[in-house]
Amino acid sequence: MQRFLTMDASASSLNHIITVLFWLSAAGLSVGLARRAALWRAGREASVSWLGLLAIPKRYFVDLHHVVARDPYIARTHVATAGGAIAAMALVAVNYGLMLYASALNTAIGLFALVMLVGVLFVWHRRRAPPARLSRGAWMRLPWVLAAFAIGLLALGLVPLQLMSGLSALVTVLLLGLGAWTLTVGATRGGPMKHALAGLLHLAFHPRQERFRQDGKGTPTTALKPLQLEQGELGVGKPVEFRWNQLLGFDACVQCGKCEAACPAFAAGQPLNPKKLIQDMVTGMAGGSDANFAGSPYPGIPLGRHQGRPQDAIVPGLISSDTLWSCTTCRACVQECPMLIEHVDAIVDMRRHQTLQFGEVPGKGPEVLANLRETGSAGGFDLGVRYNWAIDLGVRQIGPGQAVDVLLMVGEGGFDMRYQRTLRALVKVLQAAEVDFAVLGALETDTGDVARRLGDEATFQGMARQMISQLSAFTFKRIVTADPHVMHCLRNEYPAFGGCYEVFHHTTFMAALVSSGKIKPKVTSTADSGQRFTYHDPCYLGRYNGEIEAPRELLKLLGLPLHEMERNGMRGRCCGGGGGAPLTDIPGKLRIPDIRIHDARAVRADTVVVACPNCTAMLEGVVGPRPEIRDIAELLAAALEN
Template sequence: MTFTLAYALTGLFWLGAALLSLGLVRRAALWRQGRAAPVALGWLMTIPKRYFVDLHHVVARDPFIAKAHVAVAGGAVAVLALAALNYGLMLYLPALDALMLLAALLMLFGAVLVRSRRKAPPARLSKGAWNRLPKSLLAFAVGSALAALLALSGNAFGAAAQGLALLALAGLVLGGAELALGVGLGGPMKHAVAGLLHLAFHPRQDRFSGDKRSTDLKPINLVGKDYGVETPADFAWNRLLSFDACVQCGKCEAACPAYAAGQPLNPKKLIQDMVTGMAAGSGPAYAGNPHPGQAGKVRQGNPHQPIVGGLLDPETLWSCTTCRACVEECPMLIEHVDTVVSLRRHVTLTRGEVPGKGREALANLRDTDTVGGYPLAARYHWAIDLNVPVLLPGEHTDWLLMAGEGAFDMRYQRALRALVKVLKAAGLKVAVLGEVEPDCGDLARRLGDEATFQQLAGKMMNTLGRYRFNRIVTPDPHLFHCLKNEYPVLGGRYDVEHHSQVLADLLERGAVPLKADAAPLPATTYHDPCYLGRYNGETDAPRRVFKGIGIKVVEMERSGRKGRCCGWGGGASFTDIPGERRIPDMRMDDIRATGAEQVAVACPNCTAMLEGVVGPRPEVVELAELVAARLAN
């Protein structure tokens, strides 16, 4: 009986391997519909590190599911590897059977955990075929354990051996079919293969390069008539691959501010819409939460059919704030924001269909170099009595202060004045560009107008090239991000710091003269700007500032890189897609929940959005204002 079972396992292994290979070829044909992208087979060697370090760094945020995933995935991979060795190569070694039994028991433990998770699942989890997956895992684990046990036991089970062998084979067939057939048919287990390949051929290879945060949008070749993505086939092939890596866990859904506000965007559904388009209806039926307000809508697509207006309503596309909360939480490292911006680029550049005040803002940028259509000469009117020198060609300064678009807002001008007072009190040599400072192009790029962004970026780089300075300081995280991360690929490389970083350093060096007997400040919480925290990983500097001036921060539940967006980013405050609630109102609820009397901010856009919340609320105070209030007279 042992040898009969062994031969059956050998046949079953090679049958499964053949079906899996055919399924992979079928799925790969869907990915190959996309555009060409750089590829190196050597990247396959990076999978172990990226899997065990980068991927599990995100998965480990949920200890329960991390433990389950390590057990079930680790056990399954070990079982398959040992089966390939012992039965695929027909070695039939008892030692390998013993190891296979241990691996199967580990997988069984993980499968039980996964099954328990599905008994009372979070609302974000997709159902349908995903509810079947724990049962398939259990069947495969039990079948593998029984097969290994029978191989080791000899005739110990007597007459029961035949029945147990049939049970083992049934479990292996039922459970193995989930993987062997699921890849080709688009079932849940396609993520096991697509996910590993996605790690190797990730569209953002620099995401895995040391401490670099790959958050910059990549330019497109406008001269070569690259106008973004219209159809699924317009995505690069490795983008299509990344969509298949989605495990529909819904962590992006739970993190998305637009979804929470009831706007018509669910990032998980967005990715599955791309899968539907890529597979032309051959993908799995979606059984998760829809885009809010769109329940029951049936979408059809194919690789060569326009996405926006077909698979996606335009309002879904314009609801995104580009805050990257979805990307931050995705355990499969999928880049949702890249997908959104790629689609926006085509709509904006070829159709000009930007909703709300977005079209007006883009026209202002093209005509006046400012979002609001202001004269450039008015950008530094707030500093006229502060004796801040305007840098002239040929002159030199240590610090070049760039105020950005916030300089036109009367409320934020108070914060800018406070910043200048602190920098001067610390003895820094600071100058401004005055009326020659153009917009950096952040809004244009996020709204998909890559042509205007590249035009503004070129103008900014030409302007900065005429002046001599050591470093740039700005209180605007969007300007900071553009100069630091998005200009280098265009040829502009600058030493740029956010004002929170400069203030933190000055306070720690004792360079800022503070009052010795300053009155205690009220309870304060801090709102992390998305483009400072998630985009640039800078959550520490503002808190060092608070420490330097004696403020103990009352942290919100969603803070740091988990902070909730204010609702401004990605042009959302201009496109203004309606939902059930406003995102800044939800953020103010987070603030109120701390019991703090004031909320500190470090971004002109966050200041404007939170100041715009009506009704009783904590006072909104800019970081530099808090430091300026502590200056010695």
């Protein structure tokens, strides 16, 4: 009897020790979270809704896991590890936090701990030979710490406390304590598990709440937020000048490196790595240097050269200016990020400060910005010659009091002799379909896309308001353009200034014309074509506007065989022509368009089909033997002539 009383007393003592450990962990988490939150609160104000906290479960299990699920191995691993851990800890909170000490709850804790342990084994397996994109350092120790915690929970749940000896009880407590430290105090001090805490809050207070809207359209929300110039907003020059929920978002980074693997600038050896850039922002927020960063450095820039503090200038102390100007704004990093971090928004915010505050834009950027302000054209062209290529085609110019169905806008491509072939083909397609369309002629100015990507928000806003004023004088139902950058500005960024239009890319519009039977091109059989075609997705059509199906549907309707490159659709590789990158021209080891043409050669393509003037120019600029570059409008027009 005395022996059983002793065992009961030991079990009771262990129960109370676990209860104390739980509440100490909760207190440590609260204090640490408050400390971390103080770093976030140093940022500028942001309008948020506390109701976002209620949306976390949906955003976690649906929106976040929609991205994670692209890698089935990691998706299953994450479900087992995180799901088992959350369920087990929730039961610990109930059973030991509330001092219930129910054996049935203990059993449930043990079962969920077993699920967690299985997930941790898969984490460990991935870390045995990790891909280059993964960070090392403390991240390599994480599987062992999580395994220790899972084993402690397993012992707590499935081994009757009465059967534990003093040594086994001590080991269990130590394992639980190690895990509790990692998940609470360690996380809030900047350890690997901080992404779990910051990540959940990031989902609640995300800078782009529109990403979680349920409008059924599946359209990405990619428009940049306007600066309030009249209130003195000039972008971000110091870490504390980011909005507080942006700083929170940086802390959510799990350092998986999927953004790094997707970045065209990093692949080309330019001094940009999106993962390190986000971690540099974390370093600047907390204070310190990049010497201890455990991932890939910026190409050509060794670790340890940069340091920062919340109130210090980001450039050049924390990052070099070349890092900012290497970005093509293609959003491949954002598309791949499982934590839904907005890398491009942060980069443009920092560019804005460099441009508006100091006028420091490299390469040909200053010349182009001056041209836009003075002539309304990036190349400094006379606007009256934008449509000279269409003189013999009888294209009508819209006038006041006239109503047309379609307003055709061509953008800067109208000044390029090569792209004029594409535009002539598009006009012939519209005429063959008897579309009621007209152009603005000399009244069409640049939409300001490149000015905004280069950080010159003042020039962009001036051009946007000028264009909106011009368009308000005419009557039309919709706008069609062959330039995804023009489409993006008109469709997504002009509404913030009062310009709301129905805007179609020419691939979408042409596909509808063929599908409806308004034009009937000759269908080319695979056997007759003798060609291998691949399609290159423009970033501003795919990732920025979600249109990846219409071009492929049109090619299918034309009967052209399509051999997809490894990176296609929403995960297509950038041509290197966006974000003003051809103007800033930051050197690297390779050229981004050369990498894309290599992708085309890998599928033995004879023709790369494009749908953007920037893509046409960049890919045709590749020297040496390469596939032919043809816009999809040229293919359709040729099929109409046969």
